[in-house]
Amino acid sequence: MAHLPCHRCRTRSDPAGRGVRHRPAGQPVAWENDGQRDNRNRAPGRVAKAPEGAGPAAVFARRLWELKQRAGDPSYDSMRKDHGALASKSALSAAARGAQLPSWETTWEFVRSLAVGVLGQDEQRVHATWRQRWDQAAAAVLAQAAPVERPPAAPWIRRRKWWLLGAVAAIVIGVLLVTASRSRPEHPTPTTIAEPCEATWLCLYRNTGFDDMNFRTQRQNMCWRLADYHLQDAVFSYDNNLPITAHFYDSAKNRVGDIRAGDSSPDSSALPGAFWFCTGSARP
Structure with missing residues (x-):
């Protein structure tokens, strides 16, 4: 038996390639995966591509x-x-x-x-x-940012350049001699408590106690190049076991004690009076 065409239905093709769908005239199309579209906030048709290049x-x-x-x-x-x-x-x-x-x-x-x-x-x-x-x-x-080579200068320019360099060097040496002759304090006062740690690419910590035999700390200011030392907040835990000694200082910057990697205080509490320490020999 032949099928008669449906005059009350319309045919519409999904632009996303999901096939053909029939619906009665005057009713909206409801695609089966309308509720499964990914990333609704992204503008349609814009797909981020991986950056290219070997740099x-x-x-x-x-x-x-x-x-x-x-x-x-x-x-x-x-x-x-x-x-x-x-x-x-x-x-x-x-x-x-x-x-x-x-x-x-x-x-x-x-x-x-x-x-x-x-x-x-x-x-x-x-x-x-x-x-x-x-x-x-x-x-x-x-x-990658290598300096660009310049063409050689003319002989008279090179001679003048050497003369100028010699004059500048003489002035610099004189200034250095005068500066060296002046008295300087034996231990200059750092501008901040973190400066000695910064100078040695180390990290300044604040003592907050012990927890399950792991030293607990709170980082102060910045931790310079912390990733190079593979340090974490528990810098003296048994997992890290780094061959370094922490030197503790009180708030007046007086040394109050040391501790090596993997060690702890006798009662697993903060060292008495300990306040600051650096992950190295620098004194705050």
């Missing part, structure tokens, strides 16, 4: 892009509003494009919002890993 900035940006994909590719608005990235949309977007290496501050906000905020990874480990990657990329970018 250090592009390679680093590709790692950021891959992290964003693993986190579900949220929009930059979502990274800021939902996951707490403290950077502008333009800065976050530029970080993943690879035209230039982003600042460490922008990098950390990009990584923290995704690796910690979305994927739930340990913040200290993420910080150490990505800081090391950023330092390596920054060093590679600087290594």
Whole structure:
């Protein structure tokens, strides 16, 4: 028996390639996966692509892009509003494009919002890993910026140049001799309590006690190149077991005691009077 055509139905093709659907005239089309569209906040048709290039900035940006994909590719608005990235949309977007290496501050906000905020990874480990990657990329970018060779100057220009350099050197030596002859204090007073630690690329901590035989600390100011030492907040835990000694000082900067990696105080409490310490021999 032949089927008569349905004059009350209309045919419409899904532009996304989902086939043909029939509906009665005057009723809206309801596609089966309307509620399953990914990333509604993203403009239709715009798919972020991985940065191309073999330069250090592009390679680093590709790692950021891959992290964003693993986190579900949220929009930059979502990274800021939902996951707490403290950077502008333009800065976050530029970080993943690879035209230039982003600042460490922008990098950390990009990584923290995704690796910690979305994927739930340990913040200290993420910080150490990505800081090391950023330092390596920054060093590679600087290594690429080689000076351009200039053509040799004329002989008379070279002679004049050497004469000027000699005169400048004589003046500099005279200034240094005069400066050296003046008396200086044997131990200059640091401008901040963190300055000695900064000078030796170490980290300043504040003593907050012991917890399960692990030394608990609170970082003060900045931790300079912390990732290079693979340190975490529990810097003297048995897991780290670093061959260094912490020198403790009270609030008046008087030395009150030492402790080596893996050690603890007799009663697992803060050393009496201990207030500051550095992860090395620098005195605050």
